[in-house]
Amino acid sequence: MKCQYCSCVDSKVIDSRPTDDGNSIRRRRECMNCGRRFTTYEKIELTPLFVVKRDGRREAFDAMKIKAGILHACDKLPVSMQQIDEIVARVERQSYATMDGEVQAEKIGDMVMEELKKLNDVAYVRFASVYRKFTDLNTFMDELQKLVDENKM
Helix, strand or coil: CCCCCCCCCCEEEEEEEECCCCCEEEEEEEECCCCCEEEEEEECCCCCCEEECCCCCEEECCHHHHHHHHHHHCCCCCCCHHHHHHHHHHHHHHHHCCCCCEEEHHHHHHHHHHHHHHHCHHHHHHHHHHHCCCCCHHHHHHHHHHHHHHHHC
16 A cells, blocks of 8 residues: 555555444554555445436446435435435445346435435425426325325324
8 A cells, every 4th residue: 555645655554443334444554664654444346336217328326426415305404414324325235235237216216215204304305306306286295195194104
């Protein structure tokens, strides 16, 4: 691993431990040339995953797009970044778990909606209004009524 201070490629691992989420290993290193310490992370290289869009196009899976949509839905709501990151991580894990190398965009949207429904009703409705492309007030009201009915149970 190249030292970020002097660019020397010789370093030794001083400490190694899993990260909180268990998906990577944090390594504390010391440069053999300058003696300065730095941190690196080792993560499993995932096989490429493609998202199949509604129009049939395929694009590389991008967790940041999911996060951006959730952030937009949670704007000015009492939802922490940690909660958002946890949702993104769960959706990403479920998407890769399909083992197909492809996942439908609709399936990703449904997973996000289920997560938001458990987290915050307003965020759920905001996300659903964009994701489901409500075209009129009646379809929007139908979705709200479903949410109200589910909360009564």
